[in-house]
Amino acid sequence: MTAINPSILSADFANLAAELGRIPSSDAVHVDVMDNHFVPNLTMGLPVVKAIREATSLPLDIHLMIDEADTWAPGYAELGAESVTFHVEASQRPRQLIRDLKSHGAKAAMAIKPKTALEPHLDLLSELDMLLVMTVEPGFGGQAFMDEMLPKITAARRAVDDLGGEVAVQVDGGINRETILRAAEAGADTFVAGSAVFGAEDPDAAIEGLRQLLA
Numbered sequence: 001m002t003a004i005n006p007s008i009l010s011a012d013f014a015n016l017a018a019e020l021g022r023i024p025s026s027d028a029v030h031v032d033v034m035d036n037h038f039v040p041n042l043t044m045g046l047p048v049v050k051a052i053r054e055a056t057s058l059p060l061d062i063h064l065m066i067d068e069a070d071t072w073a074p075g076y077a078e079l080g081a082e083s084v085t086f087h088v089e090a091s092q093r094p095r096q097l098i099r100d101l102k103s104h105g106a107k108a109a110m111a112i113k114p115k116t117a118l119e120p121h122l123d124l125l126s127e128l129d130m131l132l133v134m135t136v137e138p139g140f141g142g143q144a145f146m147d148e149m150l151p152k153i154t155a156a157r158r159a160v161d162d163l164g165g166e167v168a169v170q171v172d173g174g175i176n177r178e179t180i181l182r183a184a185e186a187g188a189d190t191f192v193a194g195s196a197v198f199g200a201e202d203p204d205a206a207i208e209g210l211r212q213l214l215a
């Protein structure tokens with residue numbers, strides 16, 4: 001099963017409800033929460049994500065690029081997100097956090113930055129619903145896909161397959177019509193795309209276009 005999750009970081013923030021209406025065929029809406037500490041950019045927090053939750057019936061895939069994930073992440077699960085992704089670099093007790101997210105009914109996902117090695121964190125894999133391999137330095141949309149992350153995606157896929165294949169492997173950053181197949185062939189199954197979707201005249205057609213490339 002593959003999924004295309006458009007990132008609203010590239011949407012018009014002054015018209016978010018209307019923008020959500022332009023992506024009805026999304027598998028989930030990817031929401032980038034940034035705190036200007038963990039990453040050098042600031043987007044939104046719980047009140048805005050709550051408003052997004054109320055403005056759409058699409059599942060929400062929350063990507064937290066924030067410090068103190070252990071404190072803040074459960075709140076996003078509580079408001080009804082389908083999945084909540086925390087960065088392993090921002091959690092002091094990831095195993096407990098995964099349990100907390102699940103106890104609030106959300107899927108638990110963990111992200112790793114490009115410079116973070118995967119192997120030291122693979123012991124958490126069996127408890128996760130999704131692993132996000134960042135394919136750009138987190139913080140901004142519109143960056144180029146880092147081909148040097150392909151081996152990390154493959155390593156993640158192998159580790160997931162060894163466990164029985166229940167954990168999704170998500171990629172985020174620079175995913176577009178040129179790069180999506182490379183990421184898929186390396187082992188990704190869940191694709192976040194910001195500028196490739198919201199930069200298109202018809203965002204929903206852009207989602208369908210990406211899907212067809214994977215078919």
Ligand SMILES: O=C(CO)[C@@H](O)[C@H](O)COP(=O)(O)O
Nearest residue numbers: 009138139141142174194195
């Ligand atoms: O998390 C991030 C950036 O840190 C992403 O979700 C971006 O929003 C992806 O944008 P594109 O690279 O697809 O334009």
